[in-house]
Amino acid sequence: MNLQSWFDTLQANGYRLTEARRAVVKSIASAPAALNPLQVYDQTRPLCPGLGLVTVYRTLEKLEELSLIQRVHQPGGCNAYLPSPQGHQHLLLCRSCGKAEYFEGDNLEELVNTVAAQRGYSIQEHWLQLFGLCADCQRK
Amino acid sequence: MNLQSWFDTLQANGYRLTEARRAVVKSIASAPAALNPLQVYDQTRPLCPGLGLVTVYRTLEKLEELSLIQRVHQPGGCNAYLPSPQGHQHLLLCRSCGKAEYFEGDNLEELVNTVAAQRGYSIQEHWLQLFGLCADCQRK
């Protein structure tokens, strides 16, 4: 997903393309790991001096509303964001460096159906996340 | 898991058994849905008048440290707690009434191995949660 499509989506939904928004989008889209608001702020200020933390919050809010980014849930906190997955993908997170990747290959249908039948639930959604060490961090 | 075993675990770890702790444990252990600190406070005060919210926070901290309770991650927030699962179980959550249940029957090994091999990760843990409607809420 390239930057331009993020900008297009923002504009298509009536949001203006400002320097601050371009810069925040660049930071998030290029980050290998999920970033919380303060980290976005710190990473973006070099690209956009004078940027305020409030603007980061408001931009994150809009990006999330447009499903361009997604909140990531981790034991250490749930206020970090990542670009949304393309289609049906799940998260693979490195516990050492924080690197985040998406993967496909979701064969959960049988499991979900079994649980639904046993418990009488109708399942609408599932969350699956894998935690471990990436190749780089295993070497160290 | 009965109340007594919670009390035993607390004492075995050097924590004293006070009225406040007993009452908080009772509230959480008997709740059908995950409770946040304020909800624990409101549900527990009838059992223990004079209880302070601070004590709730401090008790939750200890119960989590002893793995008696666990934080639940949901789109609406991640500050609610549930008794920890017995062994390897995953969460099934009703989006209407909030009811929380654990289920077993986790056949994720193949999927996890495939992803690990493809991406070069060593996987240490996985999170799986199902969201839907429980039988009661489907009828409404």
Added chain:
DNA sequence: TTACTTGCAAACGTTTTGCACGATT
């Protein structure tokens, strides 16, 4: 030109901390 966006300061709700008193062991 109009409406949206920004940064600042202040407000807000949640969580944590310091402390003297009280309770458990």
Added chain:
DNA sequence: AATCGTGCAAAACGTTTGCAAGTAA
């Protein structure tokens, strides 16, 4: 008797809101 636990008040923290000035369309 010694230590741990409690509630209160205050502080700290992350996030949200009001507003006047600035900017994109």
